[in-house]
Amino acid sequence: MPDTAPAPDLCHDAIIIGGGVIGCAIARRLTLEGWNVALLEKAVDILDGASKGNSAILHTGFDAPSGSLEQQCVADGYAEYIDIHRRLNLSLDRAGALVIAWNDAEEAALPALMDQARANGVTDIAPLSAAQTRELEPELAQGVRASFRVPREYLVDPWSAPYAYLMQAVVNGARVVRNCTVSGGTYHGDHWQLETSRGAVRSRVVINAAGLYGDHVDTMLIGQNTYTIHPRKGQFVVYDKPAAALTRHILLPVPTKVTKGIVVCRTIWGNLLVGPTAEEQDARDTATLDPATLDSLRQRGAEILPALAAHELTALYAGLRPATEFKDYQISAHADRAYVSVGGIRSTGLSSALGTARHVHKLCAGLIERAPLPAPHWPQVPNLAEDGPRDWQCAGNGGIICHCEKVTRRDIETALSGPLRATSLAGLKRRTRVTMGRCQGNYCVAPLADITRGRLDQPIPGADDG
Numbered sequence: 001m002p003d004t005a006p007a008p009d010l011c012h013d014a015i016i017i018g019g020g021v022i023g024c025a026i027a028r029r030l031t032l033e034g035w036n037v038a039l040l041e042k043a044v045d046i047l048d049g050a051s052k053g054n055s056a057i058l059h060t061g062f063d064a065p066s067g068s069l070e071q072q073c074v075a076d077g078y079a080e081y082i083d084i085h086r087r088l089n090l091s092l093d094r095a096g097a098l099v100i101a102w103n104d105a106e107e108a109a110l111p112a113l114m115d116q117a118r119a120n121g122v123t124d125i126a127p128l129s130a131a132q133t134r135e136l137e138p139e140l141a142q143g144v145r146a147s148f149r150v151p152r153e154y155l156v157d158p159w160s161a162p163y164a165y166l167m168q169a170v171v172n173g174a175r176v177v178r179n180c181t182v183s184g185g186t187y188h189g190d191h192w193q194l195e196t197s198r199g200a201v202r203s204r205v206v207i208n209a210a211g212l213y214g215d216h217v218d219t220m221l222i223g224q225n226t227y228t229i230h231p232r233k234g235q236f237v238v239y240d241k242p243a244a245a246l247t248r249h250i251l252l253p254v255p256t257k258v259t260k261g262i263v264v265c266r267t268i269w270g271n272l273l274v275g276p277t278a279e280e281q282d283a284r285d286t287a288t289l290d291p292a293t294l295d296s297l298r299q300r301g302a303e304i305l306p307a308l309a310a311h312e313l314t315a316l317y318a319g320l321r322p323a324t325e326f327k328d329y330q331i332s333a334h335a336d337r338a339y340v341s342v343g344g345i346r347s348t349g350l351s352s353a354l355g356t357a358r359h360v361h362k363l364c365a366g367l368i369e370r371a372p373l374p375a376p377h378w379p380q381v382p383n384l385a386e387d388g389p390r391d392w393q394c395a396g397n398g399g400i401i402c403h404c405e406k407v408t409r410r411d412i413e414t415a416l417s418g419p420l421r422a423t424s425l426a427g428l429k430r431r432t433r434v435t436m437g438r439c440q441g442n443y444c445v446a447p448l449a450d451i452t453r454g455r456l457d458q459p460i461p462g463a464d465d466g
């Protein structure tokens with residue numbers, strides 16, 4: 001087991017259900033505000049739900065519904081990320097975005113979209129003609145009609161950031177229990193008793209950040225749910241690193257009511273990705289890849305950047321958005337039961353997480369009075385971004401294990417230790433990028449199996465863990 005079991009004798013100030021990016025950010029905020037916090041995650045590691053597969057764009061919220069809770073949380077989350085990224089060593093690629101119209105209807109939609117951006121406080125946008133657009137992006141296809149530039153749409157590392165949030169919570173006193181499913185609970189007037197797969201645990205306040213299961217957890221704990229999760233799958237194709245040179249900006253289509261559309265952008269690890277799709281499905285746990293859809297993504301990528309047709313793929317992946325029947329986030333406080341539900345954080349949760357966490361803290365005002373930590377610790381997460389300093393460039397790293405992604409033995413040892421140590425291959429990948437490069441683990445999985453033998457809760461498939 002990766003963590004100690006819940007502490008039945010201790011009554012926490014808050015228990016957060018769910019270790020996605022939202023739960024991690026809430027754990028950090030409440031800990032910094034002086035609360036005694038525990039985060040419970042049912043999976044073997046954190047970031048196993050919606051947060052494991054997204055586009056990794058730090059959105060300004062220029063296209064969010066004006067005046068919505070989502071827009072407010074994205075704006076606040078974005079601002080805090082920029083404010084703290086150096087102190088936690090979070091990556092930031094200041095790519096900027098171009099919103100590109102390819103036909104009459106999309107061109108006609110640009111002025112209203114720019115008005116919306118200004119109404120959302122994103123005022124530094126600039127309209128561009130077709131020629132100006134292609135001057136900024138020489139590899140773009142000929143069919144561009146017009147665009148506008150959103151200079152502050154950036155790229156980030158979608159996993160190191162939430163790890164850093166939760167790590168900051170932990171080093172300042174929070175408790176994290178993985179492999180811990182919340183299966184029921186009762187409110188006793190002044191505290192909750194939650195039943196979990198690892199025993200009972202008590203808390204004054206409960207915060208439901210269960211992502212794709214948010215509605216189920218509400219029903220289980222407060223006997224009602226005011227929204228239903230409709231998982232919306234997004235598939236991606238990831239190109240080899242040379243393809244990243246084909247574009248400087250995040251290339252966005254004109255969004256529709258349902259989706260932000262197919263994006264083409266590099267990643268902070270130096271690849272180029274095309275996606276995501278937006279496909280409704282019932283299953284909440286599985287996001288299967290469909291060859292025909294992936295072919296159409298490749299085709300769309302080459303329609304936008306024709307030179308992409310000559311580049312090879314590194315990987316394919318899919319994620320599930322916790323969408324609901326509503327357009328906005330579904331965050332509600334139930335003061336009479338000291339319960340906050342943080343649901344429906346659909347397609348912008350990575351950007352909004354720090355802002356959503358502030359909003360949740362405000363909703364909890366009056367439930368518990370605590371003084372903020374006077375001098376919190378600021379742990380630094382390892383840099384995995386292509387353009388920053390990496391461990392393979394430093395002495396004494398034990399040698400490179402994964403040559404495609406330049407992951408050292410010391411990178412892996414670091415990820416296998418400490419209070420949030422990796423407990424599965426998936427968790428190790430998210431902390432180091434090991435096996436995620438061109439060879440997809442063909443060359444490094446054997447030494448990796450040796451290094452991790454007996455140290456993962458879920459051994460590497462095929463490895464003898466005896």
Ligand SMILES: Cc1cc2nc3c(=O)[nH]c(=O)nc-3n(C[C@H](O)[C@H](O)[C@H](O)COP(=O)(O)OP(=O)(O)OC[C@H]3O[C@@H](n4cnc5c(N)ncnc54)[C@H](O)[C@@H]3O)c2cc1C
Pocket residue numbers: 017018019020021022023040041042043046047048049050051052053054055056057058059180181182183209210211212213217232233234235276318319320321322345346347348349350351352
């Ligand atoms: C294709 C795609 C592209 C996206 N692109 C972007 C982007 O570019 N920028 C951006 O800002 N956002 C993006 N997003 C959105 C973002 O990824 C989500 O909004 C975010 O991950 C939601 O996080 P969450 O913490 O609410 O949910 P989750 O990550 O699902 O976390 C919930 C956690 O709760 C746990 N849990 C559930 N039930 C229980 C229980 N009973 N007991 C204990 N634990 C439980 C789950 O195991 C899970 O780990 C994208 C999403 C997708 C799918």
